């Protein structure tokens with residue numbers, strides 16, 4: 455173990471985006487990092503059983519992409535080499551809103567403008583490119599077809615994890631165990647068994663379901679840009695339905711139709727075509743004519759977003775932390791989960807480096823990390839809540855405590871046309887390139903207050 459290292463071994467449970475990026479971040483602070491994944495080792499980029507969401511569109515927002523590129527220089531080149539479609543945000547991806555074609559999702563922006571580049575590709579390709587980079591790190595090892603059962607709780611701390619492989623259990627000792635098992639996380643049952651409280655949960659009943667199919671089109675370039683959404687039109691015949699078409703690697707399109715609050719899409723290709731053809735906006739149905747799916751469509755229902763307030767707990771087991779979807783999962787419509795996980799993994803890496811430099815060890819790491827991880831949930835949770843609660847059928851825990859940030863978002867939106875730096879800030883926070891706290895820097899609060907005082911005088 456070198457002086458910069460904090461321990462002999464770290465265990466990461468789960469090899470989704472949170473698990474892979476955590477492993478990369480941990481690799482400079484531990485002599486060895488072992489990742490365990492319940493799925494078999496993927497041999498292709500098709501969706502795998504442990505990741506049903508892999509059948510559906512996954513956009514890595516610029517905030518997540520920046521961090522992956524920082525960890526793995528040239529990462530985006532490897533995506534493009536394998537067929538990912540480069541996309542200029544604000545220009546190449548658009549949204550048909552009730553008002554017309556918009557170049558932004560959250561507001562109506564009728565004119566294209568140049569924003570940061572991101573890439574569209576299947577979740578399988580994105581994950582494969584990250585996995586290959588992580589597997590190339592000398593001290594990281596990924597074990598497949600192994601399930602994490604429970605932490606080893608001994609002498610008042612977690613000392614590793616009990617694993618199950620082909621029906622046999624086994625123990626793996628580690629100074630730090632990172633739970634990156636996503637929504638399947640068993641942390642809520644582990645904590646009471648170790649004598650700890652479970653966290654409060656905030657829940658938003660966003661109730662959204664979609665069916666997606668990878669199709670081979672007759673003409674890959676039949677629509678401009680790399681993809682579009684037809685958003686629900688509250689005044690239309692089907693006010694809860696939408697659809698999308700997105701270009702993928704390999705000359706395929708990913709077609710999806712979605713609905714909310716009881717108006718859920720069907721599951722077969724034939725029914726899906728019918729559903730899309732009944733839409734107020736005929737363009738997806740027309741583009742899909744003569745296209746064939748390359749495998750059966752996949753259906754996914756997402757009833758609730760959930761944020762676990764681990765940061766409010768006064769105590770947490772030493773040697774254990776949750777990360778990614780295990781802490782917070784967001785309505786997937788807004789494409790934020792992977793970038794939020796990347797930002798949390800970066801926080802973990804920074805915290806470990808600081809502790810190594812200060813020879814501070816691992817004591818109390820969990821509470822420090824959980825506070826930072828919570829900060830990283832604020833922007834994606836707020837943006838999803840602001841959009842979801844526009845629909846009166848949406849119920850649940852609106853983040854009332856973010857009133858100041860909401861007022862600042864309104865202010866920045868209102869001055870964005872005249873003040874390019876206001877628009878830049880809005881876009882950076884919206885793309886998860888900056889935390890929500892950046893909206894509340896004293897300079898911007900002063901400007902907002904001056905504008906308010908000017909109005910009232």
Ligand SMILES: Cc1cc2nc3c(=O)[nH]c(=O)nc-3n(C[C@H](O)[C@H](O)[C@H](O)COP(=O)(O)OP(=O)(O)OC[C@H]3O[C@@H](n4cnc5c(N)ncnc54)[C@H](O)[C@@H]3O)c2cc1C
Pocket residue numbers: 467468469470471472473490491492493503504505507510511512513514515600601602603634635636637638639754756777778779780786787788789790791792793794795
């Ligand atoms: C339908 C849908 C669409 C989405 N679209 C987007 C999008 O466009 N953009 C975006 O950024 N995010 C999107 N997300 C969110 C995104 O998938 C997650 O936020 C992101 O992958 C981070 O999740 P994670 O790594 O924490 O967990 P996951 O991705 O769920 O990974 C968990 C991993 O742990 C493994 N595992 C589980 N239990 C065990 C166990 N006991 N032992 C060992 N391994 C285990 C699983 O097999 C899996 O590999 C979407 C989510 C859904 C549901």
